Amino acid sequence: DKDVMILAIESSCDETAAAVVKNGREVLSNVISSQIDLHTLYGGVVPEIASRKHMEKINQVIKEALAEADCSLEALDAIAVTYGPGLVGALLVGVAEAKAISYAAGKPLVGVHHIEGHVSANFIEHKNLEPPFLCLIVSGGHTHLVIVKEYGVYEIIGKTRDDAAGEAFDKVARAIGLGYPGGPKIDRLAKEGNKTAVSFPRANLEGCPYDFSFSGVKSAVLNHLNSCAMKKEEVNTADIAASFQEAVVDALVTKTMAAAREYKMKQVAIAGGVAANSALREAMDMACQKNGLTLYYPSPIYCTDNAAMIGAAAYYEYLKGTRHGLDLNAVPNLKI
Numbered sequence: 392d393k394d395v396m397i398l399a400i401e402s403s404c405d406e407t408a409a410a411v412v413k414n415g416r417e418v419l420s421n422v423i424s425s426q427i428d429l430h431t432l433y434g435g436v437v438p439e440i441a442s443r444k445h446m447e448k449i450n451q452v453i454k455e456a457l458a459e460a461d462c463s464l465e466a467l468d469a470i471a472v473t474y475g476p477g478l479v480g481a482l483l484v485g486v487a488e489a490k491a492i493s494y495a496a497g498k499p500l501v502g503v504h505h506i507e508g509h510v511s512a513n514f515i516e517h518k519n520l521e522p523p524f525l526c527l528i529v530s531g532g533h534t535h536l537v538i539v540k541e542y543g544v545y546e547i548i549g550k551t552r553d554d555a556a557g558e559a560f561d562k563v564a565r566a567i568g569l570g571y572p573g574g575p576k577i578d579r580l581a582k583e584g585n586k587t588a589v590s591f592p593r594a595n596l597e598g599c600p601y602d603f604s605f606s607g608v609k610s611a612v613l614n615h616l617n618s619c620a621m622k623k624e625e626v627n628t629a630d631i632a633a634s635f636q637e638a639v640v641d642a643l644v645t646k647t648m649a650a651a652r653e654y655k656m657k658q659v660a661i662a663g664g665v666a667a668n669s670a671l672r673e674a675m676d677m678a679c680q681k682n683g684l685t686l687y688y689p690s691p692i693y694c695t696d697n698a699a700m701i702g703a704a705a706y707y708e709y710l711k712g713t714r715h716g717l718d719l720n721a722v723p724n725l726k727i
């Protein structure tokens with residue numbers, strides 16, 4: 392009946408973000424201050440720099456989010472914040488900030504799981520998407536296949552044994568000289584390459600059909616580059632990017648389709664930074680069409696880290712009665 396207004400804060404990695412979300416699905420503001428340029432200098436995220444930058448930016452980002460949404464602290468129903476998983480120092484900045492606002496404004500505090508946020512990003516633009524659905528979560532730190540049984544209720548049916556998909560993108564990008572963050576750069580370069588130029592391996596994990604492994608394909612790329620260097624052969628980096636991306640996308644799509652079949656899911660969603668990958672979106676679109684499944688994915692801005700997705704997840708937690716005390720702490724290795 393009454394609208395639920397949530398201020399959400401996200402600071403688990405290298406984006407300082409705040410958003411105001413109405414009833415879980417209507418984004419009134421979504422402010423993101425990215426630190427990427429800073430970390431690019433070091434070839435990856437430097438945790439201490441991330442924490443310090445969050446500290447510097449967070450008040451301004453929240454102020455902007457409230458102003459853009461034309462929302463006062465009094466009009467809020469809850470303060471939501473990512474409390475894990477992520478970098479501990481980075482998480483602590485958001486958690487401390489959220490606790491301070493919650494205490495000062497007298498509004499309930501709702502801690503949110505970062506990965507639950509990524510899944511919930513799908514609710515923002517797909518107003519009719521409701522559980523149950525199958526979700527492939529592919530971020531920099533996670534690769535999971537889950538069944539979203541109800542809002543906030545997940546059954547994990549597969550996960551990566553080693554590298555996350557995004558991590559593999561970042562490592563291969565570094566090896567071919569593209570720099571950090573590698574995912575978007577490989578995505579772009581692969582468009583100019585031939586995806587059948589090199590056949591990289593797909594892992595087949597005996598007995599665990601929905602588990603993933605990306606360290607094998609990553610090593611295969613590195614070996615290929617080494618052997619080219621030894622033979623003084625020229626390397627076509629666009630071909631490598633396209634062939635590597637093809638191997639990863641193929642594994643992700645094949646296993647997702649098999650899981651949809653076994654668990655009789657009619658709806659499939661993808662989430663996390665790698666869900667922004669154009670080849671993955673295209674291949675998943677085709678496979679879902681072929682199998683009569685409805686596919687959902689967020690716009691790229693809601694795939695990578697943002698606070699609107701935290702607000703979406705927080706809404707359903709809020710409705711269930713989830714409240715955290717002022718003793719809420721950051722949990723860097725928080726499980727789903």
Ligand code: KG4
Binds near residue numbers: 532573578694
């Ligand atoms: O979800 P996210 O923003 O942060 C985590 O929670 O980890 O994911 C970041 C990851 C990085 O590894 C980045 O390279 C990857 O997502 N990524 C992409 C693309 N955009 C971001 N990977 C492939 N293609 C993209 N277009």
Ligand code: ZN
Binds near residue numbers: 505509531663695
């Ligand atoms: Zn993330």
